[in-house]
Amino acid sequence: MADSSTFRVANRTVAEWLSSFPSMLILLLAIFLASGEIIHSQLLKVGERTWEEYFLLRATQSEPVCERDRDLETEVARTVQERLRNAEHDPLAAMLGVDVDEQAIRRSLERSQEVCRGRWDTYERVQARITPGVKAFRTLEAGIAFGVTELGSYKRLLLCLLLLICAATTTLARHHISLRPVRTLKDHYVSTGAQLLANSMLTLSAFVYRQQELIAQADGIQINHFYLHAFWIAGFGFLALCNLWQLARPPQTLERGGSTGKALLTIPLYSFMCLSAGSQFMIGGYYHGISVYLGMMMEMSNMFLNLALYIWIGMMLKQTRLAHLVFDLFRPWKMSPELLCFVVLIVTAVPTAYTGASGIFVIAAGAVIYSELIRAGARPQMALATTAMSGSMGVVLRPCLLVVIIAALNNSVTTSELYGSGIKLFILTACLFFLFSQFARREPARIAPFAEALPQSLKRMLPLLPYVLLIAAVVLFFKHVLDRRLDEFSAPIILPIVMLAILLYEFLLTPKNKRLQHRLEAEQEGHLRAGSFEQSVRFATNETTAHIGALLMLMALSVSVGGIIERSGLMEALPTQMPSVWVTMAVLVVIMVGIGMIMDPYGAVILVNATIAQIAFSNGIAPLHFWMMALISFELGYLTPPVALNHLLTRQVVGDEEVERAKISSGPFWVRYEKYLLPISVLLTALLVVAFLPLASDGLHDWLFQKVQSSYSVIPLE
Template structure:
């Protein structure tokens, strides 16, 4: 590994530093910020309650909320000369040219007003003295206050700039995906023709998006409405994103990877083009050449950013799916089914039903495929299924869960079209779609099954299943504890 790094050229080493260090660190920091935003309100509320329990004093009436900022010494005179102030005010009233019109205050009224002001000043001093005495008795309160207010400041900054965080995350992730040819497509580019077609359509798609967001930005500038600082930052991030991707695609079109195979097929090359490129090309051509409205793509991108909170949560769920691939959780849960020696079709159906639960809570089937697809493929194939069947099962292992509560994808769809449908209606119908699809899949699988239905005797399977449940118990307890913590916090 070390020799590989030493043999890399300067450009390759720069790409390695960007992909494996800079981009990774920034995305990790933004994901942690997103996690902080999602849980920050609850955590900050707990910190305030803890501060009250630690530093509040019911006997003196001192609360932690009074001490979140350093008490300021009052600037008023604590022991004023009331008689002198009364005489001074009376002289000022006598010299007032409007006094005869509205009536001058009597000496008793002036004195009462000054005494009330003195009383308010005395109360301020008493509170200040009591607060300073409380701070001296609890010196650690300043340290705790610093931690609590700093956390609140970070949480507030992140909450007010979720759209910026999302765009910065998309910027770095998109650049990294483009440099590594990791955009989602039907097949990976392998031949020189694949890479040429891939890069050419990426150049066209990114160029159309760049033109769209630049046109939208100029339209806003020429509208006569002042552009707020945050709005300008969002426009510049969009421009930087698509211009950078266009430049990268041009570079990739000129310089084909040395590992590319010779020759190739144009039809297969089209399958290598990312879905993102096709979508940007179609929408860009329609808006720019047919509707003469080039800023249309940029406007729809702005609408998507309005739901930045949901997309940031999806980023967290994808991260969770990637982390789940590094654990043995799926393997441990499948150990519970293995003693039954189920037929491939029955095993597949149970896996699809069970996989719907994590899919519903993460919001996207792709996350579960990332986390468990390889294990499911191996398990179904080992049970005697065909390779194509095992691949199909692993690909659709998380699909059923996208229609049941509380899938974020359904909530997002209902928010985009809230005039015609609500999330409750979608979830109510989704449960019927879920069971209908599940039983149709089971029926077709059993009809086309190459093997007879099989299942081990309960006398053999139950003891093995119970033994397999033991390693799963800690994960169940941890999951239950986390859910209850967030519900009760």
């Protein structure tokens, strides 16, 4: 994407100036807005500790208008005369008499003069204490307060701009997520033509929606955020123009010919969703339906901006050497491939939780994981299975964003309860993976002797110590200086700063020859690594922009698909009362897996919370039990054909040729299709255990889904 043009301005291509650079500014602005209130409150505390009565010093005070030293006797006489003149024109004064209390007037004027002198004294005292340091500090503090207040109301616009800029980048880079890559001319014309239809439909929907809201405004209805319509129309119109340009100029590297059946599989998933949802809306006369559901997405701007930040975190992680250094710890143990895959899944669960969702971690570290497993002797099919699953194990662990969203959408569960049950399900799933991974093993599980491996492994921990100290320093800074600890709510704010600090450390303290060696190693593994801090951030942002465009467009249209399902009445067709809790759970399991196979996790959670969750609760399924079952069902759906989103993302980062080379045409069925069968077997077994065993045992249910007192408050989604 970034290297498509040789023309450069300030060492950046035009594409970078128009796509990744504004995207980075939006991401940095999102971090500022998310942490701005905390920063402002801490600045106020610093001001109060540094300057007494800072609350007075920070305010812009005008000079009092009252007169401090007045002639009281003259004022008293004037007031008495004025009241006597007023009494001459008062018809009641003749009957009631005129009684002007001169002493009361004097006392009132004396109190007024005391107040005036107090104002002047305060004003002069404050003015005398406003030093250049105070002026500079209050300018900073007031600027941050103004920025947080004013810019905070434009989060929808930030998300809209981010989505459209990244979607244009993804479209021009041909990076949208599809079931099959474009290889032939027919693939190109079918894929691009479908995108043109989808983007034209989105443009029409946005235009009709604007017209509908203009009519509503004319009827006196107040419309919020009306200005966004112009951005949607212009953005989707530009995407359609990009598709027209691509149709007119197909890539020269494509093969001739191609089959129609395979070409249909190259249509991006978001185009399928748009065409199916849009046509259903139009058949019902609801021409602006897609745009209405895009507006619902904007209502959760915080959530999707955080998701974009997590993608940026993942891409910056990809630019560091952390993954390589962690794998270096395992090499002295000389583990058998199956055991190494098990250990990799355990270790990658933590960064998965910190990158927000399974697909993001696959994008960030999938290439490294696959290459390291192959180097260790793992079967290609098993390495692909482990890479795809590496993003699934940590979605139930703290501080995964998906769990935060579930807790934010409903009051029946808390993040502490979800994470508490999640750690138990994580252990169960890990054990199941170890058992199923032994089905096709070629040799017994092995590990090097402790006396031999432990000293070497400890020695290889030394290069990791600076990273640990650096991460600790950033986390402690936020905790003690900004009063913000690292948890599920602050992770999108703190982790980008952590990754930027790591990239800066690697540039400043790594010798130039070492940086060159690391870059060559990365290029051999198929991804680009920079040689400087600025390049690292730029390369990471370039990749982030393409991935944000692909994922956010998929999620945006997934919300519309959820709207079609919701409006179709399918969920209402489900009986609110079922014969038994066992039947209810069986029906819900099938539905949840099906939703996971066609929708992204965030859109799926929103749909399920609005439609299905209450059916489960009314039929005796505990909310915590339901949501843990739903999370495992979704992950099973993401690893199950025909879509298998995590496998599609694995293919994107590993490479089409490598995936094709990994295919096996002969041998046992399990070995040939292990990349699908292994994760499906693990997660399906875990799902059946989690869904049904707690129904048979109250003790197991209470232990696995224990209600806890949470000290966390749920943040709003917007």
